[in-house]
């Protein structure tokens with residue numbers, strides 16, 4: 001089955017978001033606690049957190065997508081008075097906490113990537129299953145659209161982008177075909193070019209999957225944003241507070257894994273034989289050494305959750 005050729009589900013309140021129970025279990029929201037959802041989407045996880053920290057726990061929700069924010073505002077209306085929503089990037093989390101005069105918080109969640117709502121809206125251009133403009137911007141902060149990259153990068157730059165962010169072995173062939181067939185304006189036009197350049201009969205994954213992933217990462221500067229956000233999130237936690245991150249592809253997961261590992265180690269500097277100076281104590285403790293994955297049951301219910309990986313740390 002093609003990756004996106006799956007029963008369509010909208011990320012509204014009709015179904016639970018990825019690893020929902022696991023997130024509530026990981027963050028253990030409590031009365032009076034303060035929480036951040038850095039990727040609010042439709043507010044599914046946020047609602048779970050708000051329920052669990054009732055009656056007086058509070059939540060700051062961020063999303064760069066004005067459409068997501070409007071939907072979350074509607075969905076979270078019953079929690080008015082306990083929520084603070086901002087159209088902002090999670091890379092500004094330190095500033096957002098300062099604006100609320102919150103020194104530190106009890107839990108922070110990031111559910112990275114695009115929401116089902118974004119995938120399923122053809123106009124956003126995220127999905128190779130729908131015909132729409134080559135956009136792929138999460139929000140207005142994105143520097144350029146996918147169309148500008150596809151029609152503006154030279155062949156070498158395109159090949160590098162598809163290789164680095166899509167890990168596609170046919171990156172050169174695809175880049176060459178794109179350049180020959182430009183200008184390309186729609187997802188369908190791009191898909192047709194990729195299918196001709198890189199036919200993969202019998203493969204489970206559609207040949208456009210990796211190029212679309214690569215473009216989305218580049219358009220939204222996703223990997224650099226995760227790198228920028230992680231230290232701010234850990235710095236913003238109270239002692240005993242937890243940070244939970246769900247990622248959907250290995251490039252993102254590697255950044256999260258490496259950062260959490262590094263922060264969980266004591267940094268020592270050998271002064272001379274057998275004497276060490278501790279330069280930095282461990283900042284966090286890993287709650288799970290291996291990533292938490294969705295259950296078979298969840299994958300059956302929501303096939304898009306199948307590549308989700310959850311990592312959780314606790315501030316020391």
Ligand SMILES: C[S@@+](CC[C@H](N)C(=O)[O-])C[C@H]1O[C@@H](n2cnc3c(N)ncnc32)[C@H](O)[C@@H]1O
Nearest residue numbers: 017039041042043044045063064089090111115
């Ligand atoms: C997988 S969805 C989150 C779904 C959400 N957990 C729920 O329960 O509905 C990811 C969301 O993160 C948002 N997003 C992507 N990059 C962001 C960034 N740099 N800062 C804030 N939000 C971002 C996307 O717009 C999208 O709405």
